[in-house]
Amino acid sequence: MVRLGQEQHPSTHFGRILIRGAYHEGTNTDILIEGNRISRIAPRIELEDEPAEVIEAQGMAVIPGLINTHTHAAMTLHRGYGDDLPLMTWLEDYIWPVEAKMTELDVYVGARLACLEMIKSGTTCFLDMYMHPKQTARAAEEMGLRAMISYTLFDQGNAERAALDRQRSAEYLEYFSTLSDRISFNLGPHAIYTVSGEQLQFCHEFAQKHGVKIHLHLSETQGEVEECLRLHGTTPVRYLERLGILGPNLILAHVVWVDDEEMDLLAKYDVAVVHNPASNMKLASGYAFKYEEMKQRGIRLGLGTDGCSSSNNLDMFHAMRLASLLGKVWRFDSTAVSAADIFASSTSIGADILSIEAGRIAEGALADLCLIDLNRPEMTPLTNLTSNLVYSASGSCVDTTIVDGRILMRGGHVPGEEEILAQAREVARRIIPQE
Ligand SMILES: [Zn+2]
Structure with missing residues (x-):
């Protein structure tokens, strides 16, 4: 039996942290954090009384914490199970039977493993969609991460389930309002092929009324577009426009299969899009994500890992590298998806998509940041920090x-x-069939 919740995460809120001599924008600088914000950035900060914590950061670069704008945290438990299979075999014969066995506590254990992996790889905020969202919220709350957590609506045409989802949306909104400011709530209708148009319109009205966002998988595969054409007589983005739900609070994951006019619509309504290169490649969903075409239209582009059963890790450095390399090769253009662009997608643009004042090393910004060890072969020489971060x-x-x-x-x-690792191993031994 896994023992849970007996130890709180022992991180400490210092109140005032002084980072000394970190590499930032080509020079060494001091950064003062007061409360949860960056309060001062200067070559040398002298304080009358010493702060609670001083971090000597010579030999380290300070960067904004990375923001993973699409994942399913607890799927860390599925890592390494059901690889290299056709999409529907993978889902129906592997993932769904395992998910049917997962308890709420299993989701908590999986989400804790995800939070650990994110903290260790420099991710400070994530947008999640999974069952038992309270457990993911609890894990993020205890581990200290910032998270926006979606309640997954998934009715598959069942009116009872659809009604239950509507009722639960309101209950979860209420519940999340009792959590810390780091944890926010939104609605995650799973996809247009698992959620009805009527339910999507409910999500839109709910989101408008309560000022929350909508997190939806869209145009992930060619098959999804074909089914949308068959059922609704139009393509996915046009279908959403017809439903009247396009808007700046809508965050679409994947969007691999869209045409020019659909991208124009996404730009017109200021819809945000999240690229998930590892998942798109591993599941062979498609490779021609139109990063440049969407960027030119002014669409806000975030970056995600997707869940660990299709990724298989939550390392945003891997995701940045894959996104940039993939974006170049399919269009035979080595200037496409630059390191600077994809780094912005993973920091400032990600923060903008989630409406948080983070993603920047700036006075007044939330103190969500990382120190990168520069005394490592892959960070040497320091000719171009962003290049090293993305490509190396x-x-x-x-x-x-x-x-x-x-x-x-x-x-x-x-x-x-x-x-955390021991608990995750124990749960995985129970829920993952041993081959
Ligand atoms: Zn996903």
């Missing part, structure tokens, strides 16, 4: 992770990580 680094280059002014990791070690 991995999450293991992260030394320190700070979220909301709390230090969650120092020296590459998260307090309590051994216990």
Whole structure:
């Protein structure tokens, strides 16, 4: 039996943290964090009274914490199970039977493993969609991460389930309002092939009324577009426009299969789009994600890993590298999807999509940031930091992770990580059939 909730995550809120001599924009600088914000950035900060914590950051670069705008945290437990299979075999014969066995506590254990992996690889905020969202929220709350958590609506044409989903949306909204400011709530209608048009319109009205976002998988595969044409006589983005639900609070994951006019619509309504290169490649959903075409239209483009059964890790450094390389090769254009663009997708643009004041090293911004160890082969020489981060680094280059002014990791070690791994192994032994 897994013992849960007996230890709170032992990270500490220092109130005032001084980062000394970190590499930032080509020079070494001091950064003062007061409460949960960056309060000062200057070459040298002298304080009359010493802060509670001083981090000597010479030999480290400070970067904004990375923002994973599409994942399913607890699917870390499915890592390495059902690889290299056709999409529907993978889902129907592998993932869904395992999910049917998962308890609420299993989701908590899986989400804790995800939070640990994210903290260790420099992700400070994530947008999640999975069952038992309270458990993912609890894991993020305890581990100290910032998270926007979607309630997954998934009715598959069943009117009873649809009604239950509507009722639960309101209950969860209420519940999430009792959590810390780091944890926010939104609606996650799973996809247009599992949620009715009427229910999508409910989501839109609910989101408008309560000022929350909508998180939806869209145009992930060619098959999805064909089915949409068959059922609704039009393509997915046009279908959403017809339903009247396109708008700036809509966040679409994947969007691999769209035409020019659909991208014009996404731009017109200021819809955000999240690219998930690892998942799209591993599931062979498609490779021609139109990053440049969407960027030119002014569409806000975020970056995600998707869940660990199709990714198979939550390392945003891997995701950045894949997105950039993939975006170049399919269009035979080495200037496409630059390191600077994809780094912005993973930081400032991701923050904008989630409406949080993070993703930047700036006075007044939320203190969500990482220190990168520069004394590593893959970070040497430091000719171009962004290039090294996108094309060379991995999450293991992260030394320190700070979220909301709390230090969650120092020296590459998260307090309590051994216990989190042990619990995840124990749950996986029970729910994953041994081959
Ligand atoms: Zn997904």
